[in-house]
Amino acid sequence: MKMNNDPLLSVKDLRTCFRTTNGLARAVDGISFDIPAGKTLALVGESGCGKSVTALSIMRLIQEPAGYIAGDRIIFQGQDLLKLSKRKMREIRGNRISMIFQEPMTSLNPVMTIGEQIMEVIQLHRGLSKKEALGLAVEMLNQVKIPDPAIRISEYPHQLSGGMKQRVMIAIALSCEPDLLIADEPTTSLDVTVQAQILMLMKELQQKEGTAILLITHDIAVVYEVADYITVMYAGRAIEQAKRSRFFRHACHPYTTRLFESLPSMDKRNEQLSTIPGRVPDPTRYPEGCRFADRCHLAFDRCNKEDPKMRFIEKGHSIACHLENAPAISTATATITRKTEGRATYTSSPLVSVKDLKIYYPIRKGLLKSIVGHVKAVDGIDISIGQGETLALVGESGCGKTTMGRGILRLIDITCGTIHFNNIDIMHISGSKLRRLRKDMQIMFQDPYGSLNPRMMVNQIISEGLISQGIGGNKKERDNIVKELMDQVGLDPGMIHRYPHEFSGGQRQRIGIARFLAVKPKFVVCDEVTSALDVSVQAQILNLLKTLQQREDLSYLFITHNLSVVTYIADLVAVMYLGKIVERGTIREVFDTPGHPYTQALLAASPCIGEDGRKKIFLEGEVPSPVNPPEGCHFHPRCPKVMPGCRKVYPGQYSLSETHSTRCWLYE
Amino acid sequence: MRRYIIKRGVLLIPVIMGVVTFVFLLIHLIPGDPVDMMLGETAQQADREMLRTRLGLNDPIHLQYYKFIKGIVRGDLGDSIHYNRPVLEIIIDRFPATLELTLGAIVIAILISIPVGIIAAARQYSIFDNSSMLLALLGISMPNFWLGPLLIIVFSIKLGWLPVSGMGGLTYLILPSVTLGTSMAAILSRMTRSSLLEVIRKDYITTARAKGLSELVIMVKHALTNALLPIVTIIGLQFGALLSGSIITEMIFSWPGIGRLTIQAIITRDYPLVQGCVLFIALCYVMVNLLTDLLYVFIDPRIRLSE
Ligand code: SF4
Ligand code: SF4
Numbered sequence: 001m002k003m004n005n006d007p008l009l010s011v012k013d014l015r016t017c018f019r020t021t022n023g024l025a026r027a028v029d030g031i032s033f034d035i036p037a038g039k040t041l042a043l044v045g046e047s048g049c050g051k052s053v054t055a056l057s058i059m060r061l062i063q064e065p066a067g068y069i070a071g072d073r074i075i076f077q078g079q080d081l082l083k084l085s086k087r088k089m090r091e092i093r094g095n096r097i098s099m100i101f102q103e104p105m106t107s108l109n110p111v112m113t114i115g116e117q118i119m120e121v122i123q124l125h126r127g128l129s130k131k132e133a134l135g136l137a138v139e140m141l142n143q144v145k146i147p148d149p150a151i152r153i154s155e156y157p158h159q160l161s162g163g164m165k166q167r168v169m170i171a172i173a174l175s176c177e178p179d180l181l182i183a184d185e186p187t188t189s190l191d192v193t194v195q196a197q198i199l200m201l202m203k204e205l206q207q208k209e210g211t212a213i214l215l216i217t218h219d220i221a222v223v224y225e226v227a228d229y230i231t232v233m234y235a236g237r238a239i240e241q242a243k244r245s246r247f248f249r250h251a252c253h254p255y256t257t258r259l260f261e262s263l264p265s266m267d268k269r270n271e272q273l274s275t276i277p278g279r280v281p282d283p284t285r286y287p288e289g290c291r292f293a294d295r296c297h298l299a300f301d302r303c304n305k306e307d308p309k310m311r312f313i314e315k316g317h318s319i320a321c322h323l324e325n326a327p328a329i330s331t332a333t334a335t336i337t338r339k340t341e342g343r344a345t346y347t348s349s350p351l352v353s354v355k356d357l358k359i360y361y362p363i364r365k366g367l368l369k370s371i372v373g374h375v376k377a378v379d380g381i382d383i384s385i386g387q388g389e390t391l392a393l394v395g396e397s398g399c400g401k402t403t404m405g406r407g408i409l410r411l412i413d414i415t416c417g418t419i420h421f422n423n424i425d426i427m428h429i430s431g432s433k434l435r436r437l438r439k440d441m442q443i444m445f446q447d448p449y450g451s452l453n454p455r456m457m458v459n460q461i462i463s464e465g466l467i468s469q470g471i472g473g474n475k476k477e478r479d480n481i482v483k484e485l486m487d488q489v490g491l492d493p494g495m496i497h498r499y500p501h502e503f504s505g506g507q508r509q510r511i512g513i514a515r516f517l518a519v520k521p522k523f524v525v526c527d528e529v530t531s532a533l534d535v536s537v538q539a540q541i542l543n544l545l546k547t548l549q550q551r552e553d554l555s556y557l558f559i560t561h562n563l564s565v566v567t568y569i570a571d572l573v574a575v576m577y578l579g580k581i582v583e584r585g586t587i588r589e590v591f592d593t594p595g596h597p598y599t600q601a602l603l604a605a606s607p608c609i610g611e612d613g614r615k616k617i618f619l620e621g622e623v624p625s626p627v628n629p630p631e632g633c634h635f636h637p638r639c640p641k642v643m644p645g646c647r648k649v650y651p652g653q654y655s656l657s658e659t660h661s662t663r664c665w666l667y668e
Numbered sequence: 669m670r671r672y673i674i675k676r677g678v679l680l681i682p683v684i685m686g687v688v689t690f691v692f693l694l695i696h697l698i699p700g701d702p703v704d705m706m707l708g709e710t711a712q713q714a715d716r717e718m719l720r721t722r723l724g725l726n727d728p729i730h731l732q733y734y735k736f737i738k739g740i741v742r743g744d745l746g747d748s749i750h751y752n753r754p755v756l757e758i759i760i761d762r763f764p765a766t767l768e769l770t771l772g773a774i775v776i777a778i779l780i781s782i783p784v785g786i787i788a789a790a791r792q793y794s795i796f797d798n799s800s801m802l803l804a805l806l807g808i809s810m811p812n813f814w815l816g817p818l819l820i821i822v823f824s825i826k827l828g829w830l831p832v833s834g835m836g837g838l839t840y841l842i843l844p845s846v847t848l849g850t851s852m853a854a855i856l857s858r859m860t861r862s863s864l865l866e867v868i869r870k871d872y873i874t875t876a877r878a879k880g881l882s883e884l885v886i887m888v889k890h891a892l893t894n895a896l897l898p899i900v901t902i903i904g905l906q907f908g909a910l911l912s913g914s915i916i917t918e919m920i921f922s923w924p925g926i927g928r929l930t931i932q933a934i935i936t937r938d939y940p941l942v943q944g945c946v947l948f949i950a951l952c953y954v955m956v957n958l959l960t961d962l963l964y965v966f967i968d969p970r971i972r973l974s975e
Contacts, residue, residue, distance in 0.1 A: 093880035106871040156969040
């Protein structure tokens with residue numbers, strides 16, 4: 001007899017392997033967990049730990065024959081999914097258990113309307129007629145809060161924004177009222193404001209329908225906001241499991257605590273972030289003892305010999321570690337205590353000074369490509385950055401921050417405005433002079449792989465700048481400089497003759513850093529440089545950038561959407577919305593007393609550990625197209641404090657302090 | 669969408685002009701005097717002059733070009749010397765036969781290649797996949813002038829199942845279409861397979877699987893529709909190969925189509941007819957490519973809904 005207090009899903013000693021050229025990769029290697037009905041379990045871990053494979057195994061979507069599930073049981077509503085026939089399993093998929101994925105951009109079929117894609121699953125599992133299915137599909141779109149569902153239903157995925165697509169995915173997943181929803185990094189590729197909307201939506205629907213959720217994520221802050229239970233994964237296994245309330249106070253596996261410590265935050269500004277050295281072990285060759293041993297700061301003799309088993313240290317809290325009294329995370333590290341002072345001084349003459357910068361893109365239409373309008377990507381921006389200072393530029397995607405970063409370096413055409421670098425007007429200097437100045441102004445990108453020539457060896461990549469600037473006489477001398485640089489950024493100088501694909505994401509970002517260091521710049525634009533990295537690697541890169549800044553007196557323009565990174569690394573912050581800076585100030589001013597409603601909403605939307613009962617401001621909608629920004633204050637359609645006057649004229653700049661200013665009519 | 673179609677159409681104008689000019693120059697590019705070539709060295713001077721005037725070869729070249737284009741616009745491609753009938757009329761007479769043959773070949777190619785490509789992609793590296801792709805490789809490298817006679821020997825002479833040559837009912841169509849369609853079927857199978865293999869790695873296929881759809885539905889409804897773009901492109905491009913292949917195939921099977929007509933015109937040195945045939949074949953090719961471009965519109969909503 002099935003008892004009522006049995007968990008909805010019980011994964012027991014799940015093992016999933018892949019045949020690779022290097023041997024058998026044990027991607028998931030004996031994980032067990034339970035999800036009670038109607039609850040959320042978060043599976044947390046860094047990339048490559050086996051989270052997604054676990055999810056796909058539950059759905060039995062591991063692609064054979066390359067991969068297979070070796071054992072042991074996945075009990076769902078009393079039956080073992082691994083014993084079901086393929087047909088029976090298909091009846092469960094999309095029906096009792098459904099799944100949404102990380103990339104809403106690519107998860108929908110581009111040649112089918114969203115209506116067809118929702119109706120398909122309804123007709124398949126619920127046996128409804130086409131007409132009934134259509135009605136239900138509209139109803140589902142309504143539930144996931146897509147405006148004008150009856151119209152949207154006949155649109156194609158490319159006509160929807162990323163956030164909208166993820167809503168459609170949720171509509172598909174929930175249309176058969178599943179008992180379990182598996183969400184694999186559902187908000188990772190979305191902006192924080194949209195992330196907050198989607199997480200909220202999932203929570204609401206969960207409460208209404210009683211759906212259990214398996215949430216897969218690398219973001220501990222998201223876990224804090226939505227999970228009931230947490231399982232931390234490492235190298236194919238669970239290493240710590242606990243209820244939310246216990247986890248965020250007493251998590252104590254050395255890996256978990258290190259993850260917490262490597263999160264950047266404001267109160268760590270004056271210290272180096274903790275990092276986890278080394279890499280996740282190769283799933284084809286796991287070590288004999290604890291799989292974390294070679295990276296663990298607390299490892300001792302026994303760890304290398306004996307594999308720690310999961311054991312309870314308290315009711316409902318288990319870890320896989322030999323330590324008897326593993327130190328728990330201190331709440332201080334988990335809570336943002338805002339006490340440190342940001343550096344707030346504009347130096348008398350700034351290194352970079354931008355005045356009224358405008359970058360417009362013409363919109364061309366028709367056969368003759370006549371210009372019918374302009375996208376005002378950057379619309380009149382002033383900034384200045386002093387020597388040794390970091391200015392962070394934040395905002396949702398599409399607000400123009402990347403264009404801004406490139407514009408400052410004159411990598412793209414500028415419509416008008418002035419840019420002074422080191423008191424030289426770089427808008428009006430000759431090409432050859434600009435080229436000479438280039439060495440002082442460098443840029444680093446989000447995707448290090450895309451910006452490194454795959455056919456060049458590391459020494460060639462790094463020494464390119466040396467050659468163009470005439471540093472180092474011959475190849476041997478240059479190679480020596482390259483080795484020194486590699487050493488400085490924490491790369492093994494022995495790898496000088498390797499190609500970019502042989503490095504991990506974090507290492508490639510280090511190559512990018514070595515490349516700009518080679519020319520000894522004064523100013524570097526860092527464009528989302530840590531966005532693609534795991535937190536522990538992100539911490540390494542942030543540490544490195546900070547150390548180098550202090551040593552070389554570098555100035556950074558740090559473009560990012562991650563607010564906790566900003567609080568850690570930046571001195572000043574500028575918040576951008578649709579081509580304009582709406583608020584600027586020191587980190588403390590902007591984060592402690594945000595003036596602009598948009599800044600307030602951004603801060604409220606960013607998930608944050610240790611801030612229970614924080615007032616949430618939910619921003620409706622998404623950033624409008626910069627082609628036709630709303631009249632008056634561009635933010636007014638989404639602003640919770642909008643006043644009639646806001647719709648007419650764009651507000652001027654109001655000073656809140658010497659360094660803090662905002663553009664909002666509230667402060668007139 | 670409208671802009672896309674207009675753009676495609678406009679792009680055709682220089683192509684067509686190029687083709688027309690090339691065909692016009694054809695007669696002048698051949699070394700020696702075309703009239704000599706047509707009548708032979710021993711012809712009478714008077715006959716030569718007559719033909720010269722009839723072909724307009726005495727006019728200055730720009731005038732000839734002008735007349736040639738004017739003729740084309742009016743649908744007048746001149747008269748065939750051999751048949752003594754308007755070239756266009758002869759071509760229109762023969763065209764249905766070639767159309768029947770090429771359509772037969774395309775239908776056979778599609779009927780074979782799409783299912784083969786789907787199964788091969790669904791069971792990558794299986795015995796079916798490996799053997800069908802090996803066969804496809806063979807099919808691509810097999811020339812028509814070898815395959816045609818081989819099929820005739822086996823199916824007509826040895827087994828006596830199908831007629832040797834000529835045109836008649838459906839049974840007459842089988843061997844020539846198979847001969848003509850084989851290499852296309854082979855290329856299409858490989859294309860379908862590789863294009864599907866690329867598509868089934870896409871995230872939306874995982875979504876489809878997560879919905880609980882069967883593999884067949886996923887392959888046909890989700891994967892194939894997305895893989896269609898490159899497949900259609902190949903069909904369009906292969907059409908050119910099909911037209912040139914039809915020349916040989918028609919000769920082998922005595923098929924009364926444009927291909928055989930072209931060869932006959934070349935042998936009899938019937939220049940106006942050669943010009944007409946070449947022009948017609950080239951225009952067919954251009955039109956088919958326009959058609960494939962237009963097909964994209966229906967396959968891919970991203971093109972359809974663009975401005
Ligand atoms: S078992 Fe040893 S190596 Fe593993 S986490 Fe615990 S202390 Fe570290
Ligand atoms: S100006 Fe008005 S609409 Fe704009 S942010 Fe301020 S209150 Fe909101």
